[in-house]
Amino acid sequence: MKKKWLSGLWAVLLVLALGLSGCSQSSSGTGGQKELVVAFDSDVPTMDPHMHNEPNAITTNWHIFDSLLFLSRDLKIEPGLAESYEQKDDTTWIFKLRQGVTFHNGEEFNADAVKFSLERVLNEKQKSPQRGNISAISAVNVLDPYTVEIKTKEPYNLLPHRLFYLSIVPPKYVQEVGDQEFAQKPVGTGPYKFAEWVKGDKIVLEANENYFKGAPKIKKVSFRVIPEVATQIAELQSGGVDIIRMVPPDMLAQLEGNPQLAVTSTPLLRVYYMAFDTKKKPFDDARVRQAMNYAVDIDTIVKKVLADKAVRTPAGVNPNHFGFDESIKPYPYDPEKAKSLLKEAGYENGFETEIHYFTPGIGQQITDAVISDLSKVGIKAKAKFYPESSSFVEKQRAGDLPFRLGHWGSYSVYDADAILQPMFDSKGVYGKYFNTPQLDALINEARSSVDQDKRKALYSQAQQLIYKEAPWIFLFSPMDNQAYNAKLQFQARADERIYAYEIDFKE
């Protein structure tokens, strides 16, 4: 009886096993074809390139679609679907388009597609979350089938930067199938064609052999959704994926010792800071803010918490931002100086405060380290963690956080404006925490000026002012640690993206 009973169960299992394995045998090795597998930490929300603001989705879009301009690995502006562009006057830009390009479905690419794509994002009814990126545009005019004129409301230097991530979509196809269908089955001009999207699991792309810059070397690309870092690392070690991003610093040593893997760290644009509300006591006194910069040993934090994979940002601006002033050196660690500044400001016995933060993991480690350093100069700080990032964001916007740990990614715009305007312009999103009329003038003059040398000089002045006023404890910009299969010919990009078109297998 026992045997019968058990063997019955095993038979059920076996049938299940055969049934399941029979229906899907395709996921492993596809013969000689080169497949690249990249890990994503979360699934993309949609395949519609205009309806999201998410990093993984932008990476996916980049393979399927092209933009007017392309951002090279070392952050240079290169031609994309536009062969060239010129600024005719302060508010008029002319783009000459590439001819003979077709979308994956055969639809022709021309000026109408550009007008359609830009207007689709700008159209309020479309509710594209990317509208803010190009809201400076006032009109898109087709001059001839391969020439487009873009007008901006005000002089706007950063227009080319705003076009890197703006995908050009096929107007006929989108109108024919509708937004819902387009969001499931995208068609673009890019180096890869959409093949399959298994929700929550993977996205599969195939090479576009007719790509206008030449057929891609890697013929198949899969983005696999693997939320857990430990699992991503295990997959990389077992050969299940070829590239992972954002490896935690404490895992690096383990991966570096593996001869089949390679590790690379690239500077990111994201800047970490601890910001004061300079309208509230005791942070209304610049000496207190400077003292706190002297009191925190940031180099040690970078070494201990980030395994040295970070660069300092002495006045908030990232070295990768245009306009970064390299002559400014970070506040040195000097607790004695901090104490004397506090004494001068009348806080000889320190004070109590709270550090508000919402980033778990690294955010907590940084906060703990800062609290310990501050206590050495008499400042008793406590950590206030927000498990719900929405309530942090809401309070941050409302100006309700006197002292907070934050970070800012500049929306991948490599220009000082992308951080100074939102942070320190009185009209900026977080401008209410710190602004001065002089800084307002500098930021806005630099924003509307077309002379890059002049802009650089203005940004230098702005950074010197910010450094002196110390509205933040200036922390650092972490690097993106990427680990990959050593068989790959791979160079990390400076913009957090992984772009299979630039990658190949060795041999």
Added chain:
Amino acid sequence: MGGLWKQCLRIVLVLFGISTIAFFLIHLSGDPVLLMLPPEATQEEIDAFRHQMGFDRPLSEQYVNFLVQAVQGDFGKSLKFHQPSLDVVLERIPATLELTLFATLLSIVIAIPLGIYSAVNRNSLSENLVTVAVFLGQSMPIFWTGIMLMLLFGVKLHWLPVSGRGTFAHLIMPAFTLAVWVAPTTLRIVRSSMLEVLQQDYIRTARSKGLAEKVVIYKHALKNAAIPIITVIGFQIGKLLGGAVVTETVFAWPGVGQLVVKAIYTADYPLVQACVVILALIVATMNFSVDSMYRYLNPKIKSG
């Protein structure tokens, strides 16, 4: 038939209660508008968006709207996926069912023979070993078990794929992780109810008739010990769905568990609600089937 109607009514009441609790828990924790808009959005844009999403209306009104639509199977569009939430959940349901059902099966295969074995061989050395294994299985966190299996069978031995879904091989590790987590409870129930049954008079009678010990244990005893065992297996389905949240995340298994975690983190209300209601429906249905099986196994039990 009256019993059936009562059971269905009960399921409806449970779903109503669960969705009400979920609704208020979610809505009292703030609204997701600021998370969904780019930081440079103006106050007017924020207000307009909030209005459009209906978040500016009184909570009671939002609740009534939610109920009216939910009854029609409409939980609203997922804020992240821009698709009806119910569709998003239903797409992920097969993966979760596959995982939990297979894990249940595995846990039965582990728990029943071992449970019987330890009941029959009471106080032996091997029974003590089983007890130790039970303690281990119960105290290992799912996350840890999963990672350890993954490192051993995926990374070191290369026997099984590390994560993801596709072939049967992909299913083994996550299902086993879950099975190890729930099997101890089942095993203990099997053991205790077998112990109880084995002391009954009819077992003694069977033995005295000269029936083979195997027949006594598997035919007479196990059948009579079945009711509590089936009950516990049924209830474990709910526990398994909870465990699937962790297991799916660890093994990158594209099911509802993973989805609901992400939905909570990103404050995707409509999606959270759809997930909660569907998961509750599964649990309630399972419990309902267990109840029906009861009645089949033991006609003495009347509905009520």
